[in-house]
Amino acid sequence: MIFKVFFQENYTQAPVRERTNSLYIExxxxSDVRAKLIEHPYNIEYITPLTGSFLEYEQQRDGYKVVNG
Known part of the structure; x- marks a missing residue:
């Protein structure tokens, strides 16, 4: 399953919408997503699964790239 992760680059940063990044991970x-990203200093705000039309929409975006933890 593909998940979209919203995060701040630095764990010590307070969440600010303008600095929020996202990535896609299988x-x-x-909990598996969190385990795969444990080595990164990300301040994870939200993790959501992408399925059906939501996944299709995200796949059409320019920044869509699935990373390997």
């Missing part, structure tokens, strides 16, 4: 569950 994982089995939300």
């Amino acid at each position: 994982a089995e569950s939300v």
